[in-house]
Amino acid sequence: MSRKTRREYWDENSAIWQGLSSILCGRFVWENLPERLTSEQLERFITLWSGNGLAVGFSDKTGGPMILPGYPSGEFDIYWLPRSYTVTGALYDRVIDSDDCVPFWDNPSRNSLVPIITETANALTECWTIMATNTRQQRNPYVFAGTKTQIETLKEAARKRAEGDEILAVTDDGMNMIETAKRFFPIKPEFLGPLMMEHYTQIINRFLTAVGIDNVPIMKRERVSTAESAANNQLILYNRNAATRMRETAAEAFNKMFGTNISVTWKGGEMNEVLTAIRSEQPGV
Numbered sequence: 001m002s003r004k005t006r007r008e009y010w011d012e013n014s015a016i017w018q019g020l021s022s023i024l025c026g027r028f029v030w031e032n033l034p035e036r037l038t039s040e041q042l043e044r045f046i047t048l049w050s051g052n053g054l055a056v057g058f059s060d061k062t063g064g065p066m067i068l069p070g071y072p073s074g075e076f077d078i079y080w081l082p083r084s085y086t087v088t089g090a091l092y093d094r095v096i097d098s099d100d101c102v103p104f105w106d107n108p109s110r111n112s113l114v115p116i117i118t119e120t121a122n123a124l125t126e127c128w129t130i131m132a133t134n135t136r137q138q139r140n141p142y143v144f145a146g147t148k149t150q151i152e153t154l155k156e157a158a159r160k161r162a163e164g165d166e167i168l169a170v171t172d173d174g175m176n177m178i179e180t181a182k183r184f185f186p187i188k189p190e191f192l193g194p195l196m197m198e199h200y201t202q203i204i205n206r207f208l209t210a211v212g213i214d215n216v217p218i219m220k221r222e223r224v225s226t227a228e229s230a231a232n233n234q235l236i237l238y239n240r241n242a243a244t245r246m247r248e249t250a251a252e253a254f255n256k257m258f259g260t261n262i263s264v265t266w267k268g269g270e271m272n273e274v275l276t277a278i279r280s281e282q283p284g285v
Contacts, residue, residue: 016128017121021048024113024211028247031263034066045069046247047106047113054112055104056087057254058096065258067104068092102257104250107242113211120207124200131196137189212240213268240266 024047030039045055049069056070068089072082085103086095106113144154208215209232247264255261 016124017117020117020121020207023213024048024117027211027213027243027267029265029267030251031265032261034064034260037067042067042104046104048117049112051112051114053114054106054110055250056085056096057102057104057250057258058087058094058100059258065254065260067254070096070101070103102250102254105246107239107246116207116210120203123203127196127200127203131193131200134189134192134196137187138191141187141189143187209236210239212236212238212243212266240268 021044025040025043028039028043030042033039033042042055045053045068049055050071053069053071055067057065057067059065066087066089068087070085070087072084073086073095074082074084077083082098082103084095084097085101086093087101088094144151146154205215214236215232244264244266251262251264
C-alpha cells in the first residue's frame, strides 16, 4: 500500500469514526452535571476514552463533585472488581479507593465501546473503498500492454487532454499504439455498487443494534422474516435498557454519595437521522 493510499485510508477511516462517535455520544442526555461538564463529554468518557476506560465520579477537596475518565488500578477483590480507580484530567491524576467513588460503565460487561466503533469504522471504510475502486474501473474498462515509453506517452497525452488541450496528441512513439490497437484489452468488471451498498447498510445496522438504536434490517435483495425482525428489535431493546440501567444506577449512587441531583435520559435517534449523520462523513467516490 503506497503512502498516499495509506493516508487516504486513514483520513476516510477517521471521518467515518468521528461520525459514528457523534452518534454514540448523543444517545443519552445528562442533566445537572458538575460545572462545565457537558452531556456529550461525559458520554465520551464512558464509552470512548480508551479500550478499558470508564467515567469515575468522586469528590475533589477544592473542585467538589467531579466526573472524569478513569481506569481500574491496583488490586482486585475476589470477584475481580477493582479496589481502586485512577482518574485523569488535564494536569490532574489521582488514585481513588472504590469505596470513595462511583464508576460509570456503559454496559453490564464493563467494557467501553472502542472495539465496536473501531471494527465498524474499519468495515465501512473497506466497503466504501471497494465501491470507489469498482466505480473507477467502470470509467476505464481497458488494460493496455506495451513498453514503458508507450505507457508513459499515453498517460501524458491523456493528462494534457484532461487539462484542456483540444486534441489528444501523441508522439512518434505513440503511433505504435495506434497501429497496434490490439494491445488494448477490454475488461468488464461487474458493477458492485448496489450489492456493496446493501453490505454497507448491514454493517451500519449491526452497529446500531449493538448500541441500542432502532434500525430496519431490510435489504433490497432479501427481506428478513417477521421472527428475525422481532429478534433484532428485542436485541436493540436489551442493549438500550442495559446501557440506560448502568447509567441510572451510577447517577443514583453519585447523588447519594455526594448530595447532587444528576439524571440521565435516553435520547436515541431515528434510523434516517442516524444514517444521514454517518453518510455526511463519507468520502466521495
